[in-house]
Amino acid sequence: MIKFVTYFLFVFFNINAVFSNSAEMKLPIKVVPILTKNQAWLIEDPSTPLVLIEMTFTKTGSSYMPIGKEGLSTLFSNLFLKARNGGNHHEFIAIMDGLKLKVNTNVSHDNLGFSFSFPKENADKVIPLIKTLFNNAVFSEEDVNKNKYGGYTNFAHSNPSYVAQRALHMKVFQGHPYGQNPDGDSQSIQMLRADDIKIFPQAFLAKENLKISFLGSLNEKETQNYANQILQTLPDEKLIKTDDIPYIEPKPVKDLTQIYQDVPQSSIAFIYPMPKYNTLDYYYATIANVSLGLTQESKLWRAARVKKGLVYGISTDIEQWPASTYLYGSASTQGAQTQQILDIVRQKFTNLKTKGISEKDLSFAQNHLTGKIATALIEPRQIINLIHYAQTWNKDIDFLQKYVDAIRSVKLEDVNKFIQNWIDPQKLSFSIVGKNAGCEIPQE
């Protein structure tokens, strides 16, 4: 006999979305007005005992640091939880842990982000604590000196995939803020002082450049209350004004970037310029990339992994930053096989240009791109990341529907016209890290 148990916990809200035919795609986002002119995005989810908060300060990432202070935002991010309460960060962390408050920081080239999670029942104590994080930065010179060289000096011993990616970024964006090392350079790091960290919140963290999102078992009123408390002590405007950094198309690097590491498996990175985000061409590029390297049905995956067994994984993705868009690809293979991977990548780019994609490829890509949205909704952390990402990019709350409509409306002839005009295998840039003497950039 089957026992039936009454559902009483999980029937809370239902994200109304249809994935197979994209008739409707809507997340239950509420827009909550908060202090000054800001707004918070909220998804109510009583199925989690947690409150999740995402905060992003735009134009505060590593590329926006003043000349001579490169690496400052990364150092602030690394020190964020340290040196509180007059320098004893262990005591502060113990208070956080006692309240089950988890904090993560994330610094990119453009933005500085903070993630918080804690049990709803501790909100009354946690929210005032979060508030203090942004206006009570007391750091000792000793803490600054101990931490400022970390990322910079460890770079050479880092994971080869990371080294390959970073080295190539620095080359294709040379001369542009995106080409800087987010950890700073030897001269700027030396110049960083405790006072720089102390003034950092006032200089860069203001209401005017804040995006904030909430998810959990909380309503609009509670969201407003929490957000207003956190924002209360933030200045309305940043002390240091920053202009937008100029848009840049990554510059192709003709020579192969090679870095020696004594590892049996080499890592390969490649970059190709792509059209600016949110243009029609961007959507055509997105479709073309599904065929090239995004999925396990892609041309690269099938050639390098399924047919030849040369790699455990190979993939390409389109990276969209506020001031650049490009295709980034990566693979790893045993040293002696590295040239074969370079050749396959070059060959698949050439084939894409000469043959374009088929009607079947287009339909596959459209279904893939719209269908995969469901997999981003499996847990609360993923859901808040999705909506916060959209808010940070100044999208409307119906962003999913717009994305689906844009993908579905792409026509084959437009994609192939774009491929013909845009793709030029000569513009591929490669880097490899490992033991790869003798490798060369493949030619026609």
Add this chain to the structure above:
Amino acid sequence: MRIFIISLFLSTIVLTPIIAEQNQPNIATIPLPPAQENKYNIQSFKLPNGLEVLHIPNFRAPVIMQAVCYKIGSADDAQGKSGVAHYLEHLMFRGTKNTPDGVFNKTISEIGAESNAYTQYDTTVYYQIFAKNHLERMMELEADRMQYFEPNPQAFDSEKRIIIEEYQMRVGNDKNEQLYTMTNAAFFANHPYRIPIIGWWEELEKISRDDALDYHKKYYGPNNAILVISGDIDFESTKKLAEKYYGPIPARPTIERNRTQEPKHFQETIRVELRHQTVSAQVQAIYDAPNYRTGDQKEVLALSIFEKILGHDSTGKLYQNLVMQQKIAGNVYASFNPNYHDPYSFVLVASPKTFYDYKELEYAMHVTLKKIINDEINDALVEDAKKNIVYEMDEHFSSLSNISDFIIKGLANGRNLKDMLNFHQNFAQIKTKDVQDVAQKYFKNPPRMIAAGVSLSQLESDQ
């Protein structure tokens, strides 16, 4: 061990149903906890062919996860054939009698699903996450490879080459993984947990096509598997679809596990050390410990509480002592996982604050531990640890994949559903004296092993 993350989709491909619909079999039920003790509303039943099915509802979003767990893992690989369980896991994506090589991955990619598989010591799990309207097709494909596994002949060689690349990525390039491999090989004298899940390179190269086919035939029957369907679907629909697609698969002969077991260990401490630029600076003290299946339940629960007392973030006693007071460690934590089929270990891990603190740290860990087990376990600490455990489990279960994974691993390793879901009550029954007793029993002697990662780059930066 994860093998791939597929992202992907497919609504335009129409395939002939692989498995003919048959009369619905009768369903036997497995004892369930009472409703009030089952806040996650999990229901389970067993098909006549022996397949255990669990339904975990969650209507947060129109997404479903299907997971099939085979109660067999790398620790069951035959002697000299290490890596065969993981090799088979790769081949499972390379075609069946009814579904040619490529169709499975193409289907997954086309519907935008995520698909993955991982081999562990005791289990092998295959799962997919997808929009709710694709459940039937996903079940059809998963049931098909359970019954009609027949990979493309070319896949046997290419998947072996791919695994060698995976080996290099996970082990060859990673000194921390090499330290872990060396540590396990020394900690377990006789039990197959001493062998890496991916296999020893030399044995992996010799595994044949027939080894993989025989392994599937022997172990991949419905009576050796657990199916979990979690997400936006009701129980009745889950039951009907499970009967339709998995019901017709015949049971296979029951297989008893026949693993070599550990002898009684000597008391002396064994040492393993790896010195390299890229290894993480660490000192691990590793102790013998019981598991849920073969150990005393009360002891296992009490040790789980002791783990939190020692190493629960910065409120743990070890952190407070070694990091905050003595300032000799940069971080410290404890790790105890009793969800293995056979007894595993209890590990304390500390990272020396500077290169020069290694020796002192090992001694300080020992002295601090003695002090804690002799004098410091009290009611307040025990109650706080219990609260932390329960809170963390509730938090962990907010994710469909976490709760599925927890349930299938527990069931596959001999726990029952009622015990697993009653964790609030189980921990509530443990008293301070129980924790004091297990701490004395398992930690009064020095650790059975010290494993050290000696970071030469830390030496450079300290100089």
